[in-house]
Amino acid sequence: MTTDPDFAPGKRRELGSYVFTADAIIDFARQFDPQRFHIDAEAAKDSVFGGLCASGWHTASVWMKLNLASNAVEAKEALAAGRALPEFGPSPGFRNLRWFKPVFAGDELFYSRTIRGTRPLNSRPGWSILELTSEARDKNGEIALSFDSAALIKFPSTEDAD
């Protein structure tokens, strides 16, 4: 367990925003998700979405990009404050991922993550499982993406002794 207030249940962190340009949408989709509404602005007009929109895996992958950038900032803050840093490990996966609405070319999404809780991992002494709910909203505050994920985390040893 940890007493670090940054990892208390309910603690929310804004991760920043990302603009999905047409070029970025098409680049990603050509590699990974070449459905017509992700790679061809003209064809997308006749699709169920009505316009060129980002692959859901693209909007999810950008969460990881912003999450890491935020972790780096947090690490600097902790270092400046003389606090010890937790170490992040791999993730076993995620669930309840929802794509609520299409993310069109030019849309900006604002990402956040909220701590659901942490619990010690019996199978890996010293490590805990950190559970998060993350989401992305558009500039009108409408939700576009959410999911529940988990990651291994090793809190500084002084805080493990409970």
Place this chain on the structure above:
Amino acid sequence: MLKDDLLHFEDMPPGAVFPLGPKTVSADEIIAFAMEFDAQPMHLDEEAGKNSILGGLAASGWHTCSMMMRMMSDSYLLRTAAEGAPGVDFVKWKKPVLAGDILAGETRIIDSRVLKSRPGIGIVSLRHELRNQKGETVLESENPVMIRLRAQEESRP
């Protein structure tokens, strides 16, 4: 492709199976994805990967999901009357995907139902599994996809 050539809801009954892969995962691809989306040492550098829990240069889990999406596209999705997916029930990253791994597996249809709220559209529940060349399961996932009905009018309840 003629409209009639597309796979429709009726062509994807529970029990139907579609192959995924094989797909060889190169170190360059792993690093390129990680540089953009998941720039952690074990996704960028062989040595750092070896010294991590993952045991080698390993693909970002989001990369593995994206590669699975491409395998789905190539196997069936691009020839399906698909109307997008509302989400993913779960993804389990069971084992690291390492540089040089060859991924293959299948999508199995586990459920299908006609949507009352959207005439002409059905929801098909997919279960995906990817394994490496050693036969170890690296990814399990389930997600629903919306697919148009071929016989739209006849299928109305």
